[in-house]
Amino acid sequence: MDGATNSRPRTRASYQRLSRDERRDQILAVARRLFTELPYAEVSTTAIAREAGVQRGLIHYYFGTKRELFLKVVQGLTEFAAVQAPPPDESMTLPQTVELCVDLFLDTAEANATTWFAALDAEGFGQDPELLRIVNRFRDATVEYMLTLLRVREPTETLRAVLRIYSGLVEAATRQWLQEKTLDRAQTRTLLARSLLVLMTDIAPSLEHG
Amino acid sequence: MDGATNSRPRTRASYQRLSRDERRDQILAVARRLFTELPYAEVSTTAIAREAGVQRGLIHYYFGTKRELFLKVVQGLTEFAAVQAPPPDESMTLPQTVELCVDLFLDTAEANATTWFAALDAEGFGQDPELLRIVNRFRDATVEYMLTLLRVREPTETLRAVLRIYSGLVEAATRQWLQEKTLDRAQTRTLLARSLLVLMTDIAPSLEHG
DNA sequence: GGATCCTTTTGGCATGGCGCCAACAAGGTG
DNA sequence: CACCTTGTTGGCGCCATGCCAAAAGGATCC
Numbered sequence: 001m002d003g004a005t006n007s008r009p010r011t012r013a014s015y016q017r018l019s020r021d022e023r024r025d026q027i028l029a030v031a032r033r034l035f036t037e038l039p040y041a042e043v044s045t046t047a048i049a050r051e052a053g054v055q056r057g058l059i060h061y062y063f064g065t066k067r068e069l070f071l072k073v074v075q076g077l078t079e080f081a082a083v084q085a086p087p088p089d090e091s092m093t094l095p096q097t098v099e100l101c102v103d104l105f106l107d108t109a110e111a112n113a114t115t116w117f118a119a120l121d122a123e124g125f126g127q128d129p130e131l132l133r134i135v136n137r138f139r140d141a142t143v144e145y146m147l148t149l150l151r152v153r154e155p156t157e158t159l160r161a162v163l164r165i166y167s168g169l170v171e172a173a174t175r176q177w178l179q180e181k182t183l184d185r186a187q188t189r190t191l192l193a194r195s196l197l198v199l200m201t202d203i204a205p206s207l208e209h210g
Numbered sequence: 211m212d213g214a215t216n217s218r219p220r221t222r223a224s225y226q227r228l229s230r231d232e233r234r235d236q237i238l239a240v241a242r243r244l245f246t247e248l249p250y251a252e253v254s255t256t257a258i259a260r261e262a263g264v265q266r267g268l269i270h271y272y273f274g275t276k277r278e279l280f281l282k283v284v285q286g287l288t289e290f291a292a293v294q295a296p297p298p299d300e301s302m303t304l305p306q307t308v309e310l311c312v313d314l315f316l317d318t319a320e321a322n323a324t325t326w327f328a329a330l331d332a333e334g335f336g337q338d339p340e341l342l343r344i345v346n347r348f349r350d351a352t353v354e355y356m357l358t359l360l361r362v363r364e365p366t367e368t369l370r371a372v373l374r375i376y377s378g379l380v381e382a383a384t385r386q387w388l389q390e391k392t393l394d395r396a397q398t399r400t401l402l403a404r405s406l407l408v409l410m411t412d413i414a415p416s417l418e419h420g
Numbered sequence: 421g422g423a424t425c426c427t428t429t430t431g432g433c434a435t436g437g438c439g440c441c442a443a444c445a446a447g448g449t450g
Numbered sequence: 451c452a453c454c455t456t457g458t459t460g461g462c463g464c465c466a467t468g469c470c471a472a473a474a475g476g477a478t479c480c
Contacts, residue, residue, distance in 0.1 A: 017428055017475045039338055041251065044466060055430050060468065128249055161392035162401065168382020172375040182371035187417045191372065194413050195405070203404050207397045227446045227457055254437060265459050270439065272457095 024062050027052050032073050036118040040070060071130055077119040078138035081112050088149055095197060101149055102192045106185060109174045117179065120171055139167055150200070162204045169195060234272050237262050242283050246328040250280060281340055287329040288348035291322050298359055305407060311359055312402045316395060319384045327389065330381055349377055360410070372414045376406060 018026070030052045034043045045066050049056040063069035092100070109116050119138070143163045147155050170192060177188040228236070240262045244253045255276050259266040273279040302310070319326050329348070353373045357365050380402060387398040 015429065015475075020428085023428080045468095046466070056467090057431075057469080058429060060470095061429075064468095066467070157392060158397070161386045161390070164390075164392075165379060165382040165386055165401070168385070169375060169379045171382075172378020175378070176371045176375055180371070180374075182367060182374075183417070187368070190417060191375070191409075191413055194416075195409070198408050199401075199405070203401055206404075207393070207400060225446080225458065230457080233457075255439095256437070266438085267440080267460075268458060270441095274439090276438070 023054075023058070027054065027059060027062060027069075028072060028076065031069055032076060035070060035073050036077075036114055045069075071134065074119060074131065075134050077115055078134060081108060081116050081119055082138065082141060088151060090151070094150070094201070095193075097150055098196050098200075099189075099193050101146060102189055102196065105170055105174075105192065106189060109178065110185070113178050116174070139164055142167055156208060158207050159200075159204050162199055162207070166196060166199055230272075233264075233268070237264065237269060237272060237279075238282060238286065241279055242286060245280060245283050246287075246324055255279075281344065284329060284341065285344050287325050288344060291318060291326050291329055292348070292351060298361060300361070304360070304411070305403075307360055308406050308410075309399075309403050311356060312399055312406065315380055315384075315402065316399060319388065320395070323388050326384070349374060352377055366418060368417050369410075369414050372409055372417070376409055379405060 027048065031043075031048050034048055034051070045056050045059050048069075049059055059066075059069060063072060086100075086104070089097075119135070143160055146163055147160075152159065173183070173188050173192055177183045177185060183191070237258065241253075241258050244258060244261070255266050255269050258279075259269055269276075269279060273282060296310075296314070299307075329345070353370055356373055357370075362369065383393070383398050383402055386392050387395060393401070
């Protein structure tokens with residue numbers, strides 16, 4: 001391989017050494033920004049390294065491969081975008097709880113619009129099983145959270161399925177509101193609240209049979 | 211490499227010459243199969259060429275770039291998966307029409323499950339504007355088709371938005387039915403039919419104001 | 421204050437994919 | 451049978467990624 005391996009000076013490298021966590025977080029932050037701005041393929045590890053003021057090999061040292069780094073980013077996004085849990089209130093009526101629930105969705109979506117859609121968009125990224133697992137875990141967590149908030153005693157698998165479907169409705173509605181701007185927040189709120197109410201009180205029970 | 215570059219006969223290339231359309235369609239067929247089986251990044255032009263029994267450069271000759279080939283594939287998928295239009299029937303009641311509409315969705319989805327999800331999954335592929343345009347055109351066509359089938363005289367923009375959202379519900383429901391298998395066809399049908407009915411007769415009108 | 425050691429960080433090699441293009445050959449046309 | 455069109459090949463150059471051995475921070479110990 002390279003003839004004069006031993007004679008090469010290999011000097012002049014002035015850099016600052018950081019703790020494992022610091023460097024990790026720093027790279028992760030840069031990667032998060034780039035991955036939410038551009039499609040996966042257009043974000044090169046070279047670009048991430050450059051913006052982090054670091055050599056490309058370091059990314060491999062911390063995250064292994066580019067895909068693994070991407071997965072870490074997506075995981076972070078889903079955790080970040082997860083709805084913050086307020087205490088369940090026993091005195092509220094179902095319609096009230098539903099509206100509260102919807103408001104939480106809308107608040108979260110509005111506050112983290114970019115992040116929110118970046119995480120959702122990541123899903124279609126192919127038939128990547130690992131990525132699918134992450135996004136599904138996020139969906140399931142949301143469903144479980146809805147179940148506690150709505151104080152459902154013993155949720156059936158059917159009800160869970162209905163709520164997962166509903167989360168697809170939430171996603172689509174949020175898109176129309178924040179991205180296409182064909183609905184305003186009040187309209188989106190009404191649509192989502194009434195839909196959820198109908199789904200839970202009316203449609204879901206009618207699906208329960210044999 | 212063979213040392214005598216210039217003396218190289220450059221012969222022995224026995225191939226069959228096809229017409230433009232034939233070759234195009236052949237490559238497209240292979241690409242469609244591979245792109246629906248694997249994520250974009252894992253399908254190399256080399257693989258496509260190999261399976262098509264053709265040299266890699268030919269792909270560029272016909273389609274320009276890999277991305278353009280992919281877009282052609284997705285476009286083909288959306289056209290193929292488009293719901294076939296039956297004649298609108300003036301004598302049907304709204305609930306009947308709604309059920310017919312839902313059945314059409316389910317038939318299409320069931321018949322082309324792989325294709326269907328491959329097309330939908332392609333969406334998230336990043337913030338690719340071109341790809342977004344193709345998928346949106348598909349969605350809009352579906353919405354327009356629903357409008358004629360449901361015999362809506364003068365659709366408002368709000369109603370269109372609601373139907374676009376509904377198509378998100380269809381997508382999510384189809385996933386639960388065909389991929390996760392947490393619902394059967396009858397349940398999915400009921401859910402989608404009743405949801406569409408409520409959305410159109412009840413919820414959408416209530417969103418129309420100032 | 422200097423030697424030692426552990427871990428971070430670098431820099432470069434190798435591989436493979438993609439875009440491109442000039443040369444080549446199939447197969448029809450005069 | 452030469453000729454011409456154009457489908458087709460084969461290879462060059464570039465860039466991105468994975469990987470790894472060597473080098474440099476910087477804490478610790480004497």
